[in-house]
Amino acid sequence: MGSGMTMIPRSQIPSAFEQEQFLKILSREEALARFEALLFPRTIPTEMRKLADALGAALAEDVTAPIDVPPFDRSNVDGFAVRSADIVAAGEGKPVRLALNGETIHCGTAPALQVAAGTATAIATGGPLPRGADAVVMVEHTQPAGSDAIEVRRATSPGQFVSYAGSDIARGEALLRAGTIIGSREIGMLAACGIAEVSVARKPVVAVISTGDELVQPGQPLAPAEIYDTNGAIVTAAIDENGGEAVFHGAVPDDEAMLEAAMRRALAGADMLVLSGGTSKGAGDLSHRIIGRLGQPGVIAHGVALKPGKPLCLAVCDGKPVVILPGFPTSAMFTFHDMIVPVLRRMAGLPPRSDAKVSATVPVRIASELGRTEFVMVSLVEGQDRLIAYPTGKGSGAITSFAQADGFLRIDALADQMPAGTEAEVTLFTPHVRVPDLVIVGSHCTGLDLVTAELAHAGLTVRSIAVGSLGGLAAAKRGECDLAPIHLFDDRSETYNTPYLVEGLELVPGWRRMQGIVFREGDKRFEGLGAKDAVAAALADPACIMVNRNQGAGTRILIDRLLGGARPEGYWNQPRSHNAVAAAVVQHRADWGMTIAPVAHAAGLGFIPLAEEHYDFVLVTARKDRPAVQAFLDALGSDDARAALERAGFRPA
Numbered sequence: 001m002g003s004g005m006t007m008i009p010r011s012q013i014p015s016a017f018e019q020e021q022f023l024k025i026l027s028r029e030e031a032l033a034r035f036e037a038l039l040f041p042r043t044i045p046t047e048m049r050k051l052a053d054a055l056g057a058a059l060a061e062d063v064t065a066p067i068d069v070p071p072f073d074r075s076n077v078d079g080f081a082v083r084s085a086d087i088v089a090a091g092e093g094k095p096v097r098l099a100l101n102g103e104t105i106h107c108g109t110a111p112a113l114q115v116a117a118g119t120a121t122a123i124a125t126g127g128p129l130p131r132g133a134d135a136v137v138m139v140e141h142t143q144p145a146g147s148d149a150i151e152v153r154r155a156t157s158p159g160q161f162v163s164y165a166g167s168d169i170a171r172g173e174a175l176l177r178a179g180t181i182i183g184s185r186e187i188g189m190l191a192a193c194g195i196a197e198v199s200v201a202r203k204p205v206v207a208v209i210s211t212g213d214e215l216v217q218p219g220q221p222l223a224p225a226e227i228y229d230t231n232g233a234i235v236t237a238a239i240d241e242n243g244g245e246a247v248f249h250g251a252v253p254d255d256e257a258m259l260e261a262a263m264r265r266a267l268a269g270a271d272m273l274v275l276s277g278g279t280s281k282g283a284g285d286l287s288h289r290i291i292g293r294l295g296q297p298g299v300i301a302h303g304v305a306l307k308p309g310k311p312l313c314l315a316v317c318d319g320k321p322v323v324i325l326p327g328f329p330t331s332a333m334f335t336f337h338d339m340i341v342p343v344l345r346r347m348a349g350l351p352p353r354s355d356a357k358v359s360a361t362v363p364v365r366i367a368s369e370l371g372r373t374e375f376v377m378v379s380l381v382e383g384q385d386r387l388i389a390y391p392t393g394k395g396s397g398a399i400t401s402f403a404q405a406d407g408f409l410r411i412d413a414l415a416d417q418m419p420a421g422t423e424a425e426v427t428l429f430t431p432h433v434r435v436p437d438l439v440i441v442g443s444h445c446t447g448l449d450l451v452t453a454e455l456a457h458a459g460l461t462v463r464s465i466a467v468g469s470l471g472g473l474a475a476a477k478r479g480e481c482d483l484a485p486i487h488l489f490d491d492r493s494e495t496y497n498t499p500y501l502v503e504g505l506e507l508v509p510g511w512r513r514m515q516g517i518v519f520r521e522g523d524k525r526f527e528g529l530g531a532k533d534a535v536a537a538a539l540a541d542p543a544c545i546m547v548n549r550n551q552g553a554g555t556r557i558l559i560d561r562l563l564g565g566a567r568p569e570g571y572w573n574q575p576r577s578h579n580a581v582a583a584a585v586v587q588h589r590a591d592w593g594m595t596i597a598p599v600a601h602a603a604g605l606g607f608i609p610l611a612e613e614h615y616d617f618v619l620v621t622a623r624k625d626r627p628a629v630q631a632f633l634d635a636l637g638s639d640d641a642r643a644a645l646e647r648a649g650f651r652p653a
């Protein structure tokens with residue numbers, strides 16, 4: 001050991017744990033405060049932009065009007081430039097005759113002659129007022145009097161139909177303030193003053209890298225166990241939407257040397273680097289280690305008390321923000337919109353995005369984990385007199401919930417729930433609320449798309465929120481949707497759906513879906529058998545694995561009845577959708593399961609029919625007269641929809 005070594009008290013040495021993994025979880029607020037303190041204030045680089053390219057940019061400096069607009073006193077009408085004093089006495093019975101000067105002032109023509117007392121000069125809208133004139137008489141209020149004179153039959157006051165120089169924009173006036181976002185209106189004002197280019201905040205260049213061995217770019221074929229790179233596309237677009245200039249560097253495998261090279265290359269040409277994936281502290285957790293070598297001070301938060309989004313990593317490398325978003329696309333989006341967009345906008349010289357927030361009422365209680373800021377995806381629908389934010393798509397991996405979601409709300413770390421009726425602030429993914437014409441909340445079925453397709457073609461927007469039959473029924477009872485598709489079997493009456501109706505709700509028959517057992521074509525254990533025998537054959541073979549359904553699913557009731565208390569291998573694999581059952585069998589993770597006929601056929605599986613399920617619509621009577629509801633009912637009964645349903649394997653009621 002060298003004698004020059006400085007000894008550090010043991011208590012100041014970070015444990016290997018902290019040093020390596022940065023497991024000290026920060027609150028959302030603490031993480032943001034540290035991140036922003038290292039990044040701001042900062043000088044926003046500016047650049048000159050031609051007007052045509054300035055749309056959406058933030059003005060870097062105040063702009064002062066260099067000229068008067070209009071630049072001269074201008075006529076607002078087609079008529080005659082006059083001296084108002086000449087015609088003060090004019091009236092219906094007392095026409096005043098004015099001699100015409102020998103010119104006509106068109107737009108863009110400078111007048112040559114003076115308007116002397118007792119004369120007038122023909123002038124077009126936009127023409128400059130000639131010397132001597134102080135008002136314009138509309139052509140409609142005059143009559144020709146021979147070839148070189150007019151008669152005026154009404155008096156006029158000075159300034160009549162004249163726009164004075166500088167009345168629109170006065171030279172020297174502050175035209176636009178720094179920080180203004182340039183829209184078409186601002187471009188118009190600048191153009192009117194003859195300004196061809198402006199100094200704007202330079203868009204921050206943001207490099208985007210996706211990480212993961214499993215990632216494939218859209219357009220390429222997908223091998224087993226691979227998935228498409230969603231974050232790359234979505235983060236790139238969201239950066240452009242928020243004032244940045246995204247440069248996508250593709251997906252890099254979980255390889256330290258390759259990733260480091262890619263990160264260095266990306267950061268060198270950018271003001272900011274956004275990665276996603278590789279943060280869940282597994283073996284492939286490389287990026288945060290690399291960041292430590294990219295610049296000072298490096299990682300400042302790795303692990304933030306967010307749900308979902310805990311693996312978020314924030315870093316600053318020599319003044320440039322470096323962010324690693326969680327891998328799951330929805331987690332990546334929550335954290336990006338909530339914590340990164342504000343930073344990006346500040347770097348872009350843009351104000352916080354006020355149009356990206358709306359306030360809406362939460363119709364149901366949302367439970368939340370104490371100690372973590374929770375993000376909840378919501379769908380906005382129109383209530384009686386306010387917006388309603390419907391929580392959708394639980395689970396951080398659910399990209400599909402994007403399709404239904406308009407944005408998300410945030411539940412504070414110190415709250416263990418958001419009570420029903422709370423007025424919450426919703427952050428929109430894309431700023432503009434599209435409240436749908438028709439809201440369908442309940443059990444999802446692929447047949448539904450076949451019916452709503454007609455509405456979409458008619459220009460109506462349909463929002464379908466999949467919350468299961470019971471969730472839909474509850475929403476209908478609260479009057480928060482137009483229709484709730486359900487398939488609920490009532491054991492006592494042995495009928496579907498009707499027994500679940502209450503006052504204010506009615507049932508519209510939908511269609512029947514054949515439920516049955518699926519197996520891979522050619523599996524001798526099942527071929528040619530009926531449902532009961534097929535299940536008996538499956539139970540007789542210990543190597544045979546089933547795939548079940550979740551508790552509460554109509555299909556699950558049928559499965560349990562068939563099994564009669566047996567719990568074969570695979571029973572605890574309980575996916576939540578018809579399609580997952582088919583996928584498990586196709587991919588040999590299971591040998592049999594129960595799903596609906598259309599899904600079985602689409603997946604190319606063998607199918608043993610068992611029982612027909614009734615998929616009907618609970619209609620909220622109070623909303624029956626809404627045009628979109630009527631359009632839906634028409635579509636449901638139409639020959640086209642019925643034919644499409646039949647083709648897909650459903651039986652219209």
Ligand code: AMP
Nearest residue numbers: 210229230231232277278279280327328
């Ligand atoms: P990771 O943080 O890399 O462990 O990723 C967590 C989850 O997100 C895994 O299921 C990944 O496959 C998934 N994931 C990571 N990056 C992406 C991406 N760019 N697009 C879609 N899914 C991703």
Ligand code: MG
Nearest residue numbers: 211212277278
């Ligand atoms: Mg990964």
